[in-house]
Structures are given as structure tokens and as C-alpha cells.
Amino acid sequence: MSRRPAAMPNLEPRDVSAWRSRFVLLLFAAAAAALLGRAWFLQVFNKDFLANEGSKRFERTLEVPAGRAAIVDRRGEPLALSAPVESVWAVPRALLGDAEKLPLIARLTGRTTAELEDYLAARGERSFVYLARQIPPAQASRVMAVDAEGVFTQREYRRYYPAGELASQLVGFADIDGNGQEGMELAYNEQLQGHSGSRRVIRDRNGRVVEDLAEFTPPQPGEPVTLSIDMRLQYLAYRELKAVVESHDARGGLVLMMDPRTGEVLAMASQPGFNPNNRRGLELSGLRNRGATDTFEPGSTVKPLMIAWALDQGVVTRQTRVATGNGFHKMGRLVIKDAGGYGDLDMGGVLLKSSNIGAAKVGMQLGAEGIWDAYDAFGFGQRAEVGFPGEADGVLNHFTDWGDVATATSAYGYGLAVTALQLARGYAALADDGRLRPISLLKLDAPNPVERQVVSATSALQVRRWLEQVVAPGGTATAAAVKGHAVAGKTGTVRKVTATGYTEDAHLSLFAGMMPTERPQVVTLVVIDEPRKGDYYGGQVAAPVYSRVMHGAARLLQIPPTDLQTPRPDKALTADASKAVRS
Amino acid sequence: MRTVFVVFMGVALTVSAIAVVVSKHRSRALVNDLQQLAWERDRLETEWSQLQLEEAALASPIRVEAMARGRLQMAEPAQYIAVEQP
Numbered sequence: 001m002s003r004r005p006a007a008m009p010n011l012e013p014r015d016v017s018a019w020r021s022r023f024v025l026l027l028f029a030a031a032a033a034a035l036l037g038r039a040w041f042l043q044v045f046n047k048d049f050l051a052n053e054g055s056k057r058f059e060r061t062l063e064v065p066a067g068r069a070a071i072v073d074r075r076g077e078p079l080a081l082s083a084p085v086e087s088v089w090a091v092p093r094a095l096l097g098d099a100e101k102l103p104l105i106a107r108l109t110g111r112t113t114a115e116l117e118d119y120l121a122a123r124g125e126r127s128f129v130y131l132a133r134q135i136p137p138a139q140a141s142r143v144m145a146v147d148a149e150g151v152f153t154q155r156e157y158r159r160y161y162p163a164g165e166l167a168s169q170l171v172g173f174a175d176i177d178g179n180g181q182e183g184m185e186l187a188y189n190e191q192l193q194g195h196s197g198s199r200r201v202i203r204d205r206n207g208r209v210v211e212d213l214a215e216f217t218p219p220q221p222g223e224p225v226t227l228s229i230d231m232r233l234q235y236l237a238y239r240e241l242k243a244v245v246e247s248h249d250a251r252g253g254l255v256l257m258m259d260p261r262t263g264e265v266l267a268m269a270s271q272p273g274f275n276p277n278n279r280r281g282l283e284l285s286g287l288r289n290r291g292a293t294d295t296f297e298p299g300s301t302v303k304p305l306m307i308a309w310a311l312d313q314g315v316v317t318r319q320t321r322v323a324t325g326n327g328f329h330k331m332g333r334l335v336i337k338d339a340g341g342y343g344d345l346d347m348g349g350v351l352l353k354s355s356n357i358g359a360a361k362v363g364m365q366l367g368a369e370g371i372w373d374a375y376d377a378f379g380f381g382q383r384a385e386v387g388f389p390g391e392a393d394g395v396l397n398h399f400t401d402w403g404d405v406a407t408a409t410s411a412y413g414y415g416l417a418v419t420a421l422q423l424a425r426g427y428a429a430l431a432d433d434g435r436l437r438p439i440s441l442l443k444l445d446a447p448n449p450v451e452r453q454v455v456s457a458t459s460a461l462q463v464r465r466w467l468e469q470v471v472a473p474g475g476t477a478t479a480a481a482v483k484g485h486a487v488a489g490k491t492g493t494v495r496k497v498t499a500t501g502y503t504e505d506a507h508l509s510l511f512a513g514m515m516p517t518e519r520p521q522v523v524t525l526v527v528i529d530e531p532r533k534g535d536y537y538g539g540q541v542a543a544p545v546y547s548r549v550m551h552g553a554a555r556l557l558q559i560p561p562t563d564l565q566t567p568r569p570d571k572a573l574t575a576d577a578s579k580a581v582r583s
Numbered sequence: 584m585r586t587v588f589v590v591f592m593g594v595a596l597t598v599s600a601i602a603v604v605v606s607k608h609r610s611r612a613l614v615n616d617l618q619q620l621a622w623e624r625d626r627l628e629t630e631w632s633q634l635q636l637e638e639a640a641l642a643s644p645i646r647v648e649a650m651a652r653g654r655l656q657m658a659e660p661a662q663y664i665a666v667e668q669p
Contacts (some may be wrong), residue, residue, distance in 0.1 A: 067628075078639050083632035084625070137629055156624075164638030235644035482664060561665045 041340070046256060056493075058202050065158050066194035068178045069222035071171055071185070073231045074264075074443045075275035079171045080185060082157040087142060088131040105131070108143045117301040134150055134158045134176065147512065161276040163231060168240045168267050169289035170229065170441070172389075173276045182287055184225060185443070186389050194222030195366030203314075228264035235258055235550040237269040240545045241526075245271045248531035248541055254290040255549060256420045256525045261428035261554040262427035263437035263448035265386070266522065266553075268292075288343075292388040295395065296527065299494035300354045300538070301512045302375070302413040305426050306364060307347050308434075308463040309374035315365050315393025318462065321346050324357040331378040335404045336360050348466040353475055356412045363405075363411025371410055372399035377454045378426035380418050386441045394418045414491065424525045427456075427512050430464065431520035433457035461518075464488045468517045480511055480543035482550045484561035489513020490519075491538035496530065506530050511542035515550050516562060522553050 042050065058114040071080040088109065095102065096117065096304050116131075123129045132143070132153070159174045172183020179191035191553035197219035250271075257267040271527050274286035288294065310316045319426035326341035341396050342353045350358035357570045363371050375381065381396025395417040402410065418426075420500040421439055429436040437448040467488035471480045477491045492510030509528040514520035526542040526549070535541055556562070640646075652655040 075641075079636055081632060082634060083636060084629045160635060160636055162643070164645075166642070166644070189657070232644065239648075560667075564665055564667050 015531075029477065031234075038088065040486050059200060060202075061198050061200050064197040064199055064217075064219045064546065065155060065157060065178075066196045066219035067219045069187075069192045069224040069471065071192070071227060073167075073224045073234070074266075075230060075232075077163075077166055077455040078228075079161065079163045079231070079232045080174075081160050084137065084158055085134045085156055085158040086137050086249075087118055087133045087156045088135065088140055088143050088153050089128055090120070090131050090152070091127050091150035092123050092125075092129055096120050096124070096149060098149035101146050105143065105151060106149050108139070108146065130454045136221075138465065159271075160351050163234075165230065165273045165275050166269070167233070167234050168273050168276045169270045170227070171276065171281065176502060183289060184227065185390070187387050188225045192222040192225060192283065195220040204491075227268065228265050228440055228443045229268060230556070232556050233267040233549075233553055234269060234412045235557070236549055237267040240579055241269050244528060244541065244545050247533070248528065248535075249533040250528050250541075251284070252290060252529040253526070253528040253529075254294075254420055255545065256291045256424050257549070257553065258424050258428055258439065260431035260437075260520050260523050261447060263425075263428065264440050264444055265424075268441075289388065289390075290527070290529075291420040292386065292391045293419070295392045296418050296508055297414050297416065297494050297497070298418050298423055299413040299492040299508070299510065300356075300359075301423060301492035301510050302416075302426075302489050303351055303359050303411075303492050304356065304401060304430060304463050304467055305378050306359065306366070306371060306374050306411055307351065307466075308430060308455045308459050309370070309377065310362050310366055311347065311462060312459040313366070313370065314410055315370065316347055316362055319346065321349065322358045322361045324350075324353075324355045324361075327357070329357040329360070331360065331408055332404055334408060336408065348469060351463075351466045351490065352469050352475055354470075357515050359412040360408040363408060366411075368399040368402045368407040371407060372396070372402075375410075375416065377436075377452070378429060380416060380422055380426065382422075384419065384421035384425060384439045385406050386421060386439050388441060391421075392419050394422050403452060413494070420525055423512060424523055426525045427525065428516060429454045430460050431514040431523050432460075464514065464517050464520070466532060471513070477511065477539040477543040479539060480546045480550075481515060482554060483513065484563050485515055485550070485554050485559065486517040486562040487513055487515040487550055488517045491543060493536065508538040509536055509538045509541040511538050511546045513546055513550075515554065517561060519572045521552065521557060521559055522548055524553070 010425045067084070069083040070078050070082070072078050076310040090105075103113040106113045109116070111119070120129070132140075133321065134156055143151065145151055148343065153285065153486065157178060159178065161168070161173065168183075170183055172180065172185040172187075174185045174189075178193065180186035180192065185192070198215075199217075200215035225504050237257060241253050241255045244250070252271050253265065254271070255269045256265065258265045268289065268564065270288065270289045270290045272283070272286045273277050274282050289324045307316070311318075321344045323344050324338060324342045325492060327338040338353070338355050338357050340353075342349065342355055342358075345355055345358050347362075349355070350362070366374070375396055381394050383391055383393045383565065385391075397406075397416070399407075402415075408414050428439075434457055435450040435455050435456050436452050437450055440448055465488070467490055468486055469475055470477050470491070471487055471489055472478070474540070477489060480489050480491075481487065490509070490512055494508040494510065495504070496506040496508060497503075507530065509525045509531055512524070514523045524546055526545045528541050528545070530536075531541050553559070
């Protein structure tokens, strides 16, 4: 230390009281302590809350959509398919600020500039508005090429239905957000949907993704659903049904085909229909999958089932004959009518002529309980449980509620109601040697296990042979015959019930049958609802549809014809045959 | 002895520093590759679903039947005999 010049003022601390400096020090210490305390408080007590608040302001969780899985037919043809498309969205305020590019964006998204401005201004406070939803990726990339402020795209999936109207009621449809609304799309929504993944990102004020954070959950795509239907048969059924509904000016109709050996439904066509790809102007009646949701009185089509049961129970034999007289039979206050007077008929004759009197007499021998047992065993009154939304139960009242009249009428198919699925299941049991299997709308790896043996194989075969006569020349449904194939089947013409009771001028025209008779591979049911032009008998309206559908089915399923000729070793027949094929 | 240790640690530090830079660079390159591949997969997925749709549209039974009957003048044979191949 050097000595200070004497002229300088004395800087030595004056004699001030020591408390002042200590006071200042104390103040600093207190301030420091307060700061530390606050920091400690924020860091320890409020850390999570504050960190959270911070991320809320710039972190976003983006959804990574999982594609909705496809619905395909049994051969893998797509019936419903999701394809990626882009949705264009914008931050209104950012886009409004970019006045130069706004008109171009407006044009590319199909609006006028003024419209877009109004649209954005009305939503100015939001940070997300759609400009165009689900447009093709190529169009979206044109919008993005404009490079306007605050315009972004988002990947979405759009549902397409390549089969269009062919299977529309069965497949159903999903809404724009990919939620199943109808049909199989609704029934298997969970399985199809999958789980969308997510990624956490940091976004800037204008919505741009600045950084991808580590959090990433990959999307889990849904599982495809494989239906049991075969699109080739479905098309055939659709085409023939649509043609007959138009030519007879019918209210609607359905064709149901199934494989009796497995329980799988091969085709399920309904009219009227709708186009699932463009649902504008959709009529509700077109949505109904009549095969599952509508019930009807089966009429004469139950006779084979009832007679098979009676035969199996020993109530009637192959030789039993019933008197049907002149076609009028009074039973209490009920008058049963046949189309003609057929005299004495055996069971084959009752089916061949579709005699109501004969069926009623067999029914009375079975008794109310016997008939009820038969229908119950064939699965009437029990929902087919195919998992289709809105599937009906059908109606089979308990036999203790039946009087004599109800017993007699139920023997020829009135007073009970079935769905097409139930009736087809009954016929499938008849076709598969008396074995009743559950029905499936999904393709099966192994045939559905047999639920019960309804009637013996011999009884079932006997009834099928009788039913072959129905289709043969001289039967009531010669129009159902399929050239070269042995087919069996039964007609039905059912009066519809209206508010005033059974009516004379509204009918259901039915045909149910199977092919080939000895070992059936296909069971087909045709129902035409209220043919209003021309004929209405099952043998005239439904039977030709059956014939045409079965003819195509024989070709598609490679069912060998029954009139097959084995060529002799000499070449003459082969040459003849090849000539015949070419003619 | 002490100098050797310091030099050794110095070298080790430099090497690890460079290694960090290299691995960071690699990781960026890989992330970039991953994004490229994800983008490529996306593009292929889009193309695949569009091809499926196109195929379904072209192979639609309605269209096939119309072309067979209309443009190609095809018809089911009215007369034929089925024979069994021995």
C-alpha cells in the first residue's frame, strides 16, 4: 500500500455505526434466500405442473391412423378396401395473412376466393379447419405445391366398395371417419378398425412440425374379414334377382345360396339395393339385408321339412296315402283349398301337387306338439346367429297356444314366420342327410360342427327324391329344372298379411331347393316380394330364377352333370361330342 | 508418470469427442434413411391400394359380362354334351 497524497480527501471510513453495513448484507442475504426458496419451490413442488404447461403450449400428439382392414370374399376379391387419401387443413389466420396465394388455394379446393376468405374469417380463432377432406393424393400434392402459409395435409383413409351394389346390404358401409354403420362393416367394426398409433411432436406457431419427440406408438392395423360368399355366385344371384324384380315389378326380393356341407353362405343378394360408394339419395328400404332382417310366412316350402319329420317319426311311410278329395276340405270353421282335386295321394304326391289338404292331414296326425317339434328341430324360431346386425328371430309360437285351426294351417306354412337364413338352414339340413349345422357368413377353415341330427339320412334322401319329381316334367315347378343336372326343390306362393288380414292380391313367390339331389352341394332359396306384373306363383316367378342361378352355380362350382356320358374307346363319340360342343 | 497419464487422458478425450460427433452424424443419417423408407413405404402402399381398386374395377363381373356379350359377341352354348374324361 502506498501512502496517499495529503491533498486527497480522507477516504478512510468514517466512524459510522456498523449496523448499516450489516443491514445491507442482511438484505442481500434475505433476497438471495427468497430467490433460492422460490427456485426450490418451483423446481421441486411445481415442476411437473409447469413442465406440463410448457409442453401444452408447443407439444402436440398427432394421430397416426391405422388403415381399416379390408373385407374380402372367400376367394380374396376385395369387397371393401381402404385407400390412403389426403385431407388438406389450414390455420385460418396464417392462411388469411398470405393474401397472394389465397386465390390459388381457393381454386384448388373448389371455392371462390371470397368464399374461402369468409370461411376462414368465420373460423379465425381456431387453429385447425379442413379445406378439403379425402381428396386423391395427386390433388393434395398440387395444393401443397402452392406453398401457402399455414396449409397442411393429413393422411386419412377412404373406404371404397369395389363390388358396388352387388353385395351392398351384406357388406354395409362405414362413415367418413371409418366407423362401421351397417352390415358386416358394423358387425366386425372392432376387428376391422385396428388401433391408431400416435406420435408426439413440437409444433411452431404456424403449425409446422419442428421436432419429433421420442414418444411414438406405432399404429396397429385391423384384421381383414373374409366372408364366406363367392363373388361369382353373388353376381349371378344379383343379376338374376334384379332382372326378375324389374320384369315382374316386384317390391323386392332375395336370393340366398349356401353350402349345406359346411354351413357357409355362398351368396346373399337383396333387392332393392344401393350404391355404397355414393350414398346420396339413399332410400332406407335399400339398406335392408332381407335375408337376415325380414321374416315371412314360409307357406308350402315347409311341407318337405314337415313330411321328412313325419316319415322319420313313423307317422307316415312311403306307402301312406291321404285322401285330398275334390280340393275342398272343411275342418271346423277352416276351409282348406287345393289348386285342384287330386284324390288319394302318397307323400310324394302331396309334395308334387303341393296339396294343402294332404299336408294338413299329415299335420293333424303328427299333432300340434309333433309339428312344433319338427319346426323347432329344423331351427325355426331360433335366431340363426350369423352375427349380422338386426337379425330377426322369426316367430314360432308354442304349440300349447295352437288350436286345431292353427295346427292345420301350420302344417302348410301359415301362422309362423321365418327369416330366409332359417328356411335355408332347414333345407340345408335336409340336403346334408338330416344334419343341421349353424350358418356362417365368414369363410370357415373347417365345416361348422353338426348341431343335431334332425332326421335320418334315409328319410332326408327319400324327401329329396320326392322333391326331384316336383322339378321333373309333370311337377309344379318344371321351370326350376337345370339342364343336365338332378335338382330338387319346392315352390311356395304365400299370401301376404295386410292390415285387413290375408289378401288376394299381394303374394310372396318362393322357391327353395338343392343340387344335386343325391349329394347336394348347393342349397338355394329365392323369395320374390309382391310380383305386381304378370304371374305370382312360385313355380312361375321364383322357379326360373332358381334354374338360372343353379345353372351358373353348376358351372362355377364344377358340379358334374348327372347325364354325363362316358365316351367309349372308339373315337366316334368324342368326335361327335366335340362337334356338338362347337355347334 | 503423471505426464503420461495426462497425455493419455487427453488423447482419450479427443477420440471420444470425435466418436460422439461420428455417431451423432450416423444417427442423423439413419433417421433420414428411416424417413425416406417410411415415405417410400407409404407411396408403395398408396399405389398398392390403388392398383387393387383398379383391378377390382376392371375385373368387375358387370363390366366383364358387358364386354363379353357386347364387344366380343360371346354367348353360352345352347347345345352341348358333357363327356367324362376316362
